[in-house]
Amino acid sequence: MARAASGPTGGSAAEAGGGSRAKHKFVFVDGLLATLVSPRHGTTHDVLACWFGVDRSTITRAIGEVRPLLAQRGCTVAPGIRLGSLAEVIEHLGTDGRTGIIDGTEIRVRRPAAGRKDRDRFVSGKTKQNAVKAMVLTDTEGRVLFCSPVRPGSCADITQARQLDLVELLVDSPFLEILAAAGYQGMGAQSGGRVLTPPHRKFKKNSPAWYEERHEQQHKAHSSRRIRVEHGIAHLKNWRALARHLGRREHMSDIVQAVAALLSHQQTATLGHGLRA
Structure with missing residues (x-):
């Protein structure tokens, strides 16, 4: 059985309807991409969640971690x-x-x-x-x-x-x-x-x-x-x-x-x- 992948926050990426299998391996690069797309095109977290095949909370958490890093550059x-x-x-x-x-x-x-x-x-x-x-x-x-x-x-x-x-x-x-x-x-x-x-x-x-x-x-x-x-x-x-x-x-x-x-x-x-x- 495949293991649930860890996302940018270190939490489980098992997002599929509460099941144990992950829809998508949401890695740090995906979180960075979501953080760039959101302000550039005004894309909502719900839409980004559909694109990446994860829950909205995963997108919100990833953007909340990556965005301050970009601001501090x-x-x-x-x-x-x-x-x-x-x-x-x-x-x-x-x-x-x-x-x-x-x-x-x-x-x-x-x-x-x-x-x-x-x-x-x-x-x-x-x-x-x-x-x-x-x-x-x-x-x-x-x-x-x-x-x-x-x-x-x-x-x-x-x-x-x-x-x-x-x-x-x-x-x-x-x-x-x-x-x-x-x-x-x-x-x-x-x-x-x-x-x-x-x-x-x-x-x-x-x-x-x-x-x-x-x-x-x-x-x-x-x-x-x-x-x-x-x-x-x-x-x-x-x-x-x-x-x-x-x-x-x-x-x-x-x-x-x-x-x-x-x-x-x-x-x-x-x-x-x-x-x-």
Whole structure:
């Protein structure tokens, strides 16, 4: 009689209607594949269970083990070199005086159940939808270097950056530029001019024509420099789970950081292949 195979969790893989024979030998590679397919295509655990011929609980358990491992890998900046924290990314950029670009991105999530005290915390002030927010940092080529854990959608971009100690990290680092959107205005003075944001509008109304023209030119010049972070975020959002997440909100930090790690590895490999060609 064939023995029941052990899955990624070390438990028995005998899943066939409570019988002693396993439908499928669910090994670690299968768990890794299920973990990749789920956020990439938004495939539910029930569907994955049908594909692999195991119970839904086996899929959930395997993804719960593999996903944190991917999230902890950090973002790849060169073959064999990964950065796992914001401090490491700032040090990496400051070594050669490189420019980084930051921006916040929102991911729609399910609304908390009625009666919960924190129900309104997830309502975004920008989109008026239930969401979580992550801060993304890329280089000038749009390669993802860092993606933060998520915060409720009501958290402002600048508040999230401060909670990540971005200002302190920049002040203690060699001089470098961090391009940011208007939502981060105020961090420039706090970081010694290291954070560059669009210029403030001095005239709220009845402004001279020459001022409007100059302000628009400066705004366009800044936007053209920081557009690469939008491209990086767009690549992240190609993963279905980051376009709209229908699962548990407490898993979002691991999901977004795992996707960022996988995407950065792909971008580095693609860039390296292009250089060799």
